[in-house]
Structures are given as structure tokens and as C-alpha cells.
Amino acid sequence: MKDMDRGHQMHSDVVDRGLGQDPFVGSTLIGMYAECGFLEKAKNVFDKLPTKDAVAWSTLIAANVKNGNEEEALNLLAKMQMQGVIPTAAALVCALKACGCLGDSKKGQEIHADIARLGLLAIDTDIGNSIVYMYATLGMLAIAQEVFAALDVRDRFSCTALMTGYTEHGHSEDALALFDCMQLETISQDAVTFICALTACRNLQDSEKTQEIHVEVARRGFIHKDVNVGNVLVDAYTACGWLAKAVEVFESLPVRDVVSWTVLISGFTKCNEGERALQKFERMEQEGIVPNSHTYVCALQACGSIEEEEQGQVFHAEISRKGLLDSDVFIRNAVVGMYANCGLFAKARELFDQFKIHDTVFWNILISGYLKHNCNMQVLDSFREMQNENTKPNSVTYTYVLKGCALLGAVWDGQRVHSDIARVGLTEDFDIGNTLVDMYCIWGLLPEALQVFKLLPERDAVSWTTIIAGYVRNGYMEDALDSFDQMLNEWFSPSAMTFACVLKACSVLALKGRGQGIHTGICIYYPLELDSVVRNALIDMYARCGLLKDAERVFVQLPVKEAASWNALIAGYSQTGKNDQMLCLLDQMIKSEQYPDVISFIGILTACTHMGLVEQGILFFRAMSEDYGILGNLEHLTCVVDLFGRAGQLSNGMLLIQKMPRHPNLVTFHTLLSSSRREGNMDLGLELFVHAIEVDEGNTGTYVTLFNIYVGAGD
DNA sequence: TTAGGGTTAG
Numbered sequence: 001m002k003d004m005d006r007g008h009q010m011h012s013d014v015v016d017r018g019l020g021q022d023p024f025v026g027s028t029l030i031g032m033y034a035e036c037g038f039l040e041k042a043k044n045v046f047d048k049l050p051t052k053d054a055v056a057w058s059t060l061i062a063a064n065v066k067n068g069n070e071e072e073a074l075n076l077l078a079k080m081q082m083q084g085v086i087p088t089a090a091a092l093v094c095a096l097k098a099c100g101c102l103g104d105s106k107k108g109q110e111i112h113a114d115i116a117r118l119g120l121l122a123i124d125t126d127i128g129n130s131i132v133y134m135y136a137t138l139g140m141l142a143i144a145q146e147v148f149a150a151l152d153v154r155d156r157f158s159c160t161a162l163m164t165g166y167t168e169h170g171h172s173e174d175a176l177a178l179f180d181c182m183q184l185e186t187i188s189q190d191a192v193t194f195i196c197a198l199t200a201c202r203n204l205q206d207s208e209k210t211q212e213i214h215v216e217v218a219r220r221g222f223i224h225k226d227v228n229v230g231n232v233l234v235d236a237y238t239a240c241g242w243l244a245k246a247v248e249v250f251e252s253l254p255v256r257d258v259v260s261w262t263v264l265i266s267g268f269t270k271c272n273e274g275e276r277a278l279q280k281f282e283r284m285e286q287e288g289i290v291p292n293s294h295t296y297v298c299a300l301q302a303c304g305s306i307e308e309e310e311q312g313q314v315f316h317a318e319i320s321r322k323g324l325l326d327s328d329v330f331i332r333n334a335v336v337g338m339y340a341n342c343g344l345f346a347k348a349r350e351l352f353d354q355f356k357i358h359d360t361v362f363w364n365i366l367i368s369g370y371l372k373h374n375c376n377m378q379v380l381d382s383f384r385e386m387q388n389e390n391t392k393p394n395s396v397t398y399t400y401v402l403k404g405c406a407l408l409g410a411v412w413d414g415q416r417v418h419s420d421i422a423r424v425g426l427t428e429d430f431d432i433g434n435t436l437v438d439m440y441c442i443w444g445l446l447p448e449a450l451q452v453f454k455l456l457p458e459r460d461a462v463s464w465t466t467i468i469a470g471y472v473r474n475g476y477m478e479d480a481l482d483s484f485d486q487m488l489n490e491w492f493s494p495s496a497m498t499f500a501c502v503l504k505a506c507s508v509l510a511l512k513g514r515g516q517g518i519h520t521g522i523c524i525y526y527p528l529e530l531d532s533v534v535r536n537a538l539i540d541m542y543a544r545c546g547l548l549k550d551a552e553r554v555f556v557q558l559p560v561k562e563a564a565s566w567n568a569l570i571a572g573y574s575q576t577g578k579n580d581q582m583l584c585l586l587d588q589m590i591k592s593e594q595y596p597d598v599i600s601f602i603g604i605l606t607a608c609t610h611m612g613l614v615e616q617g618i619l620f621f622r623a624m625s626e627d628y629g630i631l632g633n634l635e636h637l638t639c640v641v642d643l644f645g646r647a648g649q650l651s652n653g654m655l656l657i658q659k660m661p662r663h664p665n666l667v668t669f670h671t672l673l674s675s676s677r678r679e680g681n682m683d684l685g686l687e688l689f690v691h692a693i694e695v696d697e698g699n700t701g702t703y704v705t706l707f708n709i710y711v712g713a714g715d
Numbered sequence: 716t717t718a719g720g721g722t723t724a725g
Contacts, residue, residue: 027717058718065719090719097720126720133721160721192722199723232723262724297725330725 004036011045021050027059034063054080058091070098074107089124096130100137108134122152129158136165156188163196172200176209191217191226198232207240214249224254231259238267258289266298274306293319293328300334304341312338333365340369345378358386360394367400379404380413395426399435406439414439428457434466441470461487465498477505481514496531503537507544515541516550536564543572548581563597570600574607582607598630605639609646617643634660638668645675650684666695670705677709685709 011029019025026049033042042063049056057080064073077095080087087095092115099108112131115121121128128151135144148154148162159182166175179197182189194217201210214233222229230253237246250256250264261284268277281299284291291299296319303312316335319325325332332355339348352358352366363386370378383401386393393401398421405414418436426432433456440449453459453467464487471480484502487494494502499522506515519538522530535558542551551572558565566589573582586604589596596604601624608617621640624630637660644653653672657664669692676685685706692702 022717024717029717031718053717055718060718062718088718093719124719129720136721155721157721162721164721190721195722202723226722228723230723235724259724264724266724292724294725301725328725334725 002036004038007032007036020048023049023051023053023056027053027055030056030059030063034059034066037067039063039067039069052083052085054085054088054091057085058088058094061091061094065094065098065101068101070101073098074102074104089120089127092120093126093130096127096134100134103138105138105140108138125151125153125155126157128152129155129161132158133161133164136161137168139165139169141165141169141171154185154187156182156190156193159187160193160196163193163200167196167200167203170203172203175200176204176206191222191229194222195226195228195232198229198236202232202236202239205240207237207242210236210240211245223249223252227253227255227257227260231257231263234260234267235263238263238270241271243267243271243273256287256289258284258292258295261289262292262295262298265295265302269298269302269305272305274302274304274308277302278306278308278311293324293331296324297330297334300338304338307342309339309342309344312342333362336362337365337369340366341372343369343373345369345373345375358389358391360386360391360397363391364394364396364400367397367404371400371404374407376404376408376410380408380410395429395432398426398429399431402432402435402439406435406442409443411443414443427455430458430460430462433457434460434462437463437466437470441466441473444474446470446474446476459490459492461492461495461498464492465495465501468498469501472501472504472508475508477509480505481509481511493525496534500531500533500537503534503541507537507541510545512545512547515545532558532560532562532565536562536568539565540568540571543569544575546576548572548576548578561592561594563594563600566594567597567599567603571603571606574603574610577607577610579607579611579613595628596624596630598633598636601630601632601636602639605636605643609639609643612647614643614647614649634662634665634668637662638664638671641668642671642675645672646678648675648679650675650679650681654684654687664691666692666699666702669695670701673702673705677705677712680709680712682709682713 014020014025014029026045029045030042033039033045042060046052046056046060057076061073061076061080064070064076073094077087077091080091092111095111096108099105099111115127115131128147132144132148132151135141135147144162144165148158151158159178163175163178166172166178176197179193179200182193194213197213198210201213210233217223217229217233223233230249234246234250237243237249246264246267250260253260261280265277265280265284268274268280278299281291281295281302284295296315300312300315303309303315316338319331319335325335332351336348336351336355339345339351348366348369352362355362363382367379367382370376370382379401383393383397383404386397398417401417402414404410405417421427421432421436433452436452437449437456440446440452449467449470453463456463464483468480468483468487471477471483481502484494484498487498499518502518503515506518522534535554538554539551542548542554551569555561555565555569566585570582570585570589573579573585582604586596586600589600601620604620605617608614608620617640621632621636624632624636637656641653641656644650644656650672653675657668657672669688673685673688673692676682676688689702689706692699696702
């Protein structure tokens with residue numbers, strides 16, 4: 001009961017009755033104090049014992065392991081042996097556990113060798129199980145397997161020990177294989193076994209296996225008997241992205257502890273449901289569950305993800321008040337991370353500087369905040385500062401920095417980081433490899449991207465999606481579709497992102513049949529709720545292929561209509577010349593309180609251009625800033641230049657170019673240059689030609705258009 | 716009649 005007061009009372013009683021020297025009572029007292037967390041008192045009792053038998057030593061060793069004092073436990077084992085007391089099986093079991101906790105494989109192997117030499121494996125199955133467990137936690141899986149295979153009896157303890165090793169060291173498939181094996185060999189399984197198996201399911205995000213085990217633990221009543229089973233089940237479902245199921249299990253739990261709530265809050269946050277995560281936190285407190293540091297870490301992440309800075313500050317204050325801030329590195333990381341994610345960099349930096357220890361993770365958290373808020377210069381600055389402090393970047397740091405370089409267009413820096421990565425031997429890292437591919441794609445350097453892609457030691461679905469997205473981004477739609485076929489041939493599962501990319505390719509190439517085929521594939525292979533990115537891509541694909549009825553069908557089925565959904569349909573109507581429908585849709589969009597955004601107006605202005613509706617277009621352009629507060633960008637201005645140009649109002653187009661608040665680019669000049677060709681206006685054409693080659697003298701399109709102007713003039 | 720094994724959340 002961990003009832004220290006009554007334990008202490010009874011200790012006095014024991015002494016009063018002259019039983020203080022009894023070895024049985026003494027060992028029990030040591031155990032009682034250890035259980036209550038009072039290691040000092042346990043040690044006192046031990047020291048006062050007139051004869052210290054093997055059990056007393058064993059109990060004290062166990063007491064130290066139980067209270068996180070593993071090094072002292074190993075010292076005690078040595079002392080015990082020096083004083084000629086033969087270690088019991090219990091002492092050895094504890095010592096092996098201590099080696100596992102400390103990561104001390106050398107000491108562990110020594111103890112293993114002693115046990116083998118003395119032939120102790122045969123006398124007690126627990127010793128063998130503990131050896132398996134020690135090697136498993138140390139990640140020495142080959143030796144763990146070997147010892148396991150040589151055991152006389154393989155029971156649920158040794159099996160679960162090995163399963164733990166598998167799940168903790170990235171071999172969750174093996175954990176599940178062993179789990180299935182146990183069932184075949186009718187080795188009994190208890191709640192702990194199922195907890196391990198579900199942990200493996202969580203790691204693998206395997207919704208089918210999770211469901212299968214869910215049925216089994218429900219049938220055997222484990223969900224009701226052991227809250228941990230329910231907790232890990234909720235965690236597994238959230239990891240699979242199956243929030244509805246996770247909530248169903250959570251709500252059905254007879255008892256919910258702080259872990260249950262923490263898992264749920266963390267699950268919502270991971271599924272981009274920060275708002276709901278914070279609602280759960282509130283409900284948890286209403287139900288009288290006190291958050292611990294794990295819970296706060298999750299809650300802070302929720303705040304960071306939705307940039308709920310006020311609530312984040314409230315949590316920060318609470319954590320400080322409870323004295324949790326200085327006790328825990330995770331909490332410190334989470335608080336700084338929350339501020340960085342909310343974009344409150346001054347505050348993040350202040351705390352960052354306040355905490356003297358800046359390890360790699362700490363820097364990564366700050367850098368990721370900068371990256372999220374597009375402060376890419378600060379990403380590079382922090383990276384340099386970190387290295388000046390002699391903190392070594394890890395693979396996570398490198399992925400952030402590469403992304404920063406990519407977005408900045410900092411080719412020189414990016415390539416230098418690439419060679420740094422090669423120098424420290426991290427090119428084989430999955431995430432780094434994929435990010436390198438992405439970086440070169442963002443820069444439009446596809447040959448370099450392909451080279452990295454081809455040299456990747458292993459490819460995953462993300463690698464394929466990155467290269468496909470790279471092709472799409474740079475206009476190589478056929479290559480994107482070819483890579484998609486290859487990806488499928490190699491049995492990789494496309495993600496929502498992959499589908500969005502290939503649908504885009506179909507949409508640009510107006511490949512109706514291909515797009516429809518992909519849609520069918522998505523419906524078959526995507527049993528879970530369709531991602532909104534995919535739905536919007538479907539609308540865009542159907543709209544651009546001219547299949548507006550299909551686009552509308554997907555649109556109508558949307559549970560939430562985002563700006564992007566409206567935009568896809570608006571663009572579809574505008575490109576197919578369905579101006580009236582477009583205006584009608586725009587009206588509906590505004591009525592649904594989803595205001596048109598930057599992209600909507602591109603579609604709207606394009607529609608006006610194609611219909612030759614100059615005045616209407618100008619009205620929309622004005623409304624954009626005056627009614628909707630949207631600052632038009634160069635793309636909008638170019639649309640208006642095109643609007644004038646195509647309507648034959650070349651001088652208005654030129655006037656706009658001259659008065660533009662932004663520097664016109666090559667596209668802007670080409671837009672009006674083409675109109676000059678159509679109108680046969682050689683003077684303006686020449687003037688625009690000069691501007692265009694000032695921007696980029698190597699662009700052949702510019703020369704071709706001028707050439708055509710001359711041809712048209714018969715000159 | 717005292718000691719020991721496999722367990723979930725950041």
C-alpha cells in the first residue's frame with residue numbers, strides 16, 4: 001500500500017518487542033521501505049542487522065534497482081561476493097536488470113559468464129529469462145535470441161522479454177511474429193503479452209492487427225481488468241490515425257488514469273486535432289485527474305500545433321508553479337517548443353538562453369520552430385550557432401537545415417551541408433536522403449535529385465512521393481506518372497500526398513481516363529476516411545478534365561469545404577468558360593462564410609480574361625483588396641495585364657506594368673508580349689522584348705515571340 | 716514466514 005506512516009509505526013513496534021535483529025523481519029522492513037521509496041531508511045535497517053544473510057543483501061540490491069539506483073545495486077553485488085556471501089538467483093536477476101537499465105553491456109556479459117560458469121541457468125528459470133531481457137533491452141538482439149533458443153522452458157516471461165527488445169529497437173514485425181508463434185505453441189499469454197503486442201502494432205501503425213488483438217483482449221476481459229491494456233489500445237488506434245475507434249475504446253474504459261488521458265491528448269495532437277486535444281485536457285481536469293509532466297508535454301504540443309499561445313502560457317505558468325520546469329528535460333523542450341511553434345521567438349530564445357544545457361534535441365526544437373514559420377535565415381543562423389557551441393547536429397537537424405536551404409534557394413549552403421552529411425556518413429539515413437531529393441527538386445535541379453534518389457540504399461513510399469512531387473512541381477507530368485507506376489510495381493503504398501501529386505499530373509495533362517482510374521484505386525485501397533488534400537485534388541482533376549459533374553459530385557460530398565475545395569471548382573469553371581456557374585459558386589462560397597482567398601482570385605481573374613470581361617475583371621481585382629483585404633501578388637497583377645492584353649487594350653496593360661508596386665517578372669512581360677504579337681504591335685513588342693531580356697537574356701521564348709512579331713508584320 | 720522476471724503515455 002506504500003503506506004509509509006503505518007510501516008514506520010510497525011517498525012517501532014518491532015524494535016520495542018526486541019524483534020529488530022530477526023533476519024526475516026529485517027529483510028521485510030528493507031523491502032517495505034524500498035517500496036515506499038525511502039532507500040535511505042532501507043539502507044539503515046540493513047546496516048543495523050547483526051548478520052546479513054543472502055536474502056538481506058538481495059533485498060537491498062532489489063531496493064536500489066527499484067529506486068533507480070542501479071550503480072549502487074551493482075556495487076552491492078560485488079561487496080556481497082567479496083564478503084563470501086553467495087549471490088542468490090534474486091540478486092542476480094536484479095543485477096542483470098541493473099545492467100540493462102544502465103546500458104552496461106560489459107558488466108552484463110561478465111555476470112552472464114559467471115552464471116554460465118556456475119551452472120546457475122539450470123536452477124532457476126527466472127535467471128535465463130532475465131538474461132534474455134537484459135540483452136533485449138540493450139538491443140543485443142542476436143545474443144538475446146541465442147539465449148532464448150537455448151532456454152529449457154520458453155514461457156510467457158521470456159517471450160515478452162524478447163518482444164520488448166524487438167519493439168524497442170525497431171523490429172516490431174518480429175515482436176508480432178513471436179506473438180503469433182506463442183499462440184501456435186500454446187504458450188499462455190497474459191495482459192502484459194498483449195500490451196507488448198499492441199505496442200508493436202502502434203509502432204507499425206497496423207490497424208488490422210490492432211483490431212484483431214482488440215477483439216481478443218476484449219473477449220478475455222483484459223480491457224476491464226488492466227487499465228494499461230486499454231491505454232495502449234487507444235494509443236495504437238491513434239497511431240493508425242483511427243481517432244473514432246480510439247475515442248470509442250477510451251469512452252468504454254471502466255477506469256481512466258492519467259496515462260489514458262495523456263495517450264488520448266497525444267493522439268489528437270498527432271492527428272492534427274490540437275483543438276480537441278485541449279478540450280480533452282479540460283475534461284480530464286474536470287474529472288479530477290491531475291496532469292503530470294507527460295500530460296503537460298502533450299498539452300504544450302497541442303498548443304504549439306494550433307498556435308494557441310495564450311493557453312500555452314497558462315500551462316507554462318502552471319508548470320513553473322508546480323516546480324516541474326527544472327526537474328524534467330522533456331518539459332523544458334516542450335515549453336520552448338511551444339513558444340517556437342507559436343512563432344513567439346523572443347520568448348523561446350529567452351528561455352533557450354536561460355537553460356544552460358543546449359543539447360542537439362533542444363536546438364532541433366528551436367530550429368523546427370523557425371522552419372515552420374518560414375524564418376529560413378534563422379534556421380541557417382541557428383545551425384551555425386549550434387556548431388559554434390560544439391553541439392553536434394544529428395539527422396533531424398540536417399533535415400531541417402536542408403529544408404531551410406531549399407526554401408531559401410541557398411544552393412551554395414545546401415550543397416555544403418550535403419557534403420557535411422556525406423562526411424559524417426549520414427547519406428544512408430532515410431529522412432536525410434528523402435530531404436536531399438526534395439531540396440534538389442525544389443531548386444529545380446532534377447538531375448541532382450534523381451542522382452540522390454538512385455543512390456538511396458533503400459527507398460520508402462516517402463522517397464517515391466518526393467520524386468513524384470518533384471516532377472509535378474517542375475512540370476514533368478509524364479515522368480511523375482511513370483514514377484507512380486514504378487512505385488506501385490515495387491509494392492509501395494501511396495499516401496494521400498502521392499495521390500494528390502499524380503491527380504495533379506492527370507489534371508494538367510487532362511488525362512481523364514487515368515484520373516478516373518486513380519480515383520477508383522483510391523476508393524479501393526483507402527478504406528479509411530479520405531484525406532481532404534486528396535478530395536481537393538480530385539475536384540481539381542475532374543474540373544480541369546472538363547468532367548464538371550464528377551467534380552461537383554466530389555465537392556458536394558466534402559464534409560468540410562476548405563478554400564482550396566472552392567478554388568478547385570472555381571478554376572474548373574473558369575477554364576471551361578462556365579462563367580455564370582463560376583459567379584454563382586463564388587456567391588455560394590461567400591454565403592458559406594468561406595471567404596475567397598489569394599488563389600480564388602487567380603481563378604476568378606483568369607475566367608474574366610478568357611471571357612474578355614475586362615470591366616468585370618477590374619471590379620473583382622478591386623474587390624480583392626477593398627472588400628476582402630487580400631494583398632494581390634504579382635500573379636494577380638499579371639492576370640490583369642493579361643486581361644487588358646487579350647482584350648486588345650495594350651496601352652492599359654503597359655501602363656499597369658509601369659505602375660506596378662512589384663517588379664514584373666518574365667511571365668508578366670511574356671504575357672503582354674504575346675498580346676502585342678496578336679495585335680501586331682511591333683513598337684510595344686520591341687519595348688517588352690528589351691524588358692524581357694533584361695530579366696533573362698537566355699530565354700528562347702522571348703526571341704521566338706519577337707521573331708513571330710516580325711513574321712506577322714511581313715518584315 | 717524475508718528477496719527476484721516480462722507492461723502503457725512525452
